Amino acid sequence: MAFYSHMLRNMRQILFRDEDQHAIPSMDGPLSPNNYLDAFTPVFDDLTDVDDVVAGPDGLYVASGHDVVLVGKDGSRATIARFEAPCGALALHPDYRVLACVAGRGLAAVRADGEVIWLTGAGGVALTCLTAVAVAPDGAIVVANGSIRHPAADWLWDLMEKNASGQIVVCNPGLGDARIVFDRLAWPHGVAFSHDGASLWFTESWAHRVSRAPWSPDGPGAREIVIGNLPGYPARLSATAEGGFWLALFALRTHLVELVLTEDGFRKEMMATIAPELWIAPQYASGRSYLEPLQGGGMRKLGILKPWAPPRSYGFIGHIDGHGEFDRSLQSRVGGQNHGVVSVVESDGDLLIVPKARGQVLGGQRQGGESRQ
Template sequence: MIGAVKRAWANFRGFDLTGSTVPPMDGPLRPNAKLDAAPLLLDLADVDNLVLRGQQIVCSVGHEIHTLATAAGKNGQALSITGTRNAGKPVTSMAAAGDLLAVAVEGEGIHIERPGRASAELIRPEGLNLECITAMAFADPSTLFVAVGSASNPAHRWKHDLMTKTEAGSVWRVDLAAGSAVSIASGVAFPSGIIVSKDRVFVSEAWRHRVLSMGLDGSRQQIALGSLPAYPGRIAPTAEGGFWLAMFAPRNPLVEFVLKEDEYRSRMIETIDPEYWIAPSLATGRSFLEPIQGGARKKLNMLKPWSPTWSAGLVVRCDETMSMLRNYQSRADGDVHGVTSMCEADGRLLIGAKGSGKIVAIDELARHAAK
């Protein structure tokens, strides 16, 4: 009886009893098209793990690692590939500290490349799922913090991890000298970004739409940034203090609803190709077989960019406490979608959009720093 009354009252007032609502893009997340207006530096399909190693810009594409350098372009400086090497298997994450580089290779382990050494040191810490190292960050030259997205899925099956509601990620502190690792957090819902700041570790918890803060030993866990309208990903430091936070896909009310419909979701997973699931995506509009949500598509031959969409581009500038300050977006009708990594180099922010296969630059850092 009470349930019927609650449902009737909710229908009358317009309440959402399914929990499928998504927070609005407002305040520091107010929509804009700054990523689409940013200068294009390089077209590079599936670009990921953009990091600055010393004075070199490095990124990965599948099992290849590219070294990039500035070159003359149509609109000023561009990027070109100056070197390529093969890691043998897909590179799932990279982190740099000065000239020190850590490369996580799917199923193989973490390669530590030190300056002046011809070969890399391979570390295979016991207990980690080496197929799903999603993010890494150096605390110092001998300590590496590692985010493992899932204990049961490889990194490229991130959609499976979300749609099966696995929530089996973990955070580890790795002693590079000893090659050992200690788990400092478990049961994390796909940690996809990590950074160390003084005595705190910030971790993006993608499937719970928040960023966690914890001590270097995993103690004093708290929510630093919550109720996000998109899935948070990798975190990069800024020269002026604070962080850059990538959000690799927007949340969608239909996806939130499907996550609550267990039978439907199970049948979808069993019978439909993951590319066409009702699930977030790094890029959309490539096939007519993709799920259609009318509000996010075309009406009278016009795309409605303010409507909910399956993919978008979003980078957020946060302060030292992970409070949001401003953002750079590519909306539904844009073409810089699926941002998974970024780094600062030469006084500008380089942004790698894996979904769209582009590297763009934000050149207004000095203007914001002067305010």
């Protein structure tokens, strides 16, 4: 089978010479490696297992484990909702409801009085793998369903199986009339509206791209790819007042992982015989076991892991303008700790990030990563 796989790949390269081969782009210019994310520090010491944070008029809403916690501007704490499963992506609706993605269940809309209504399916598909949620200017709600094959916690299986079964779903403010507007997506991981509300932007992690579609009261129009070949796996994105977006990459691509994805026989045997945390695959965090796979450049010398080693895990957020061009980035390199960033938002002029390697909300300044051109 390996022989035929190589033969088919070579034939495609000969017959379709202009086809995008998805070579990993270099990290230069505004993407040049830096250590700015390493200066970010925990905002709350007691909130752990965090998956998302959003800024509201009355404070910060944090998805921490099974809870949605409101941290008021005066430092007060209130548990807005507690679910039977881990809580993921969050959004605030203009009518003051808190929207929370709950693992294995769907989207919960929590009113101020504590009442909860649910969106659990659309078009005959159960929404058990919600990865992101956003609210349109007209109050409509958009969610990303990463996969119909795996829950969000099993994202690594979805990548290694090379699935593309995700959807973007739109519903009305009351969570009714849910419909799938885009499907067969490669793990959609982030959705956001542009600052002017004229377009819907979303990411696909396994396709390493960002797309957008014009938005109207009838829903999104035809989508177009804005960034087609990112150096990593994109997660969530959030709009900025300047008209652009902050975009998180939860890991960087490597040539070794790209090779494994082309070798079906090797990959299937690896998945069947080795624990997932030891696969040749991206991770939220690394360096926790001596059994982890290594490339030559990732060998420790005198106990030091070189920052330019092939990244098994990495920390990255970047700012893109309205055309999808990067103008700055903040990073935590191979030897850093703030890896696996899945969410980034602005709050009072600073940045808040959620790195899965730490499981906490971290805060820091946004100015450090501005490009010098």
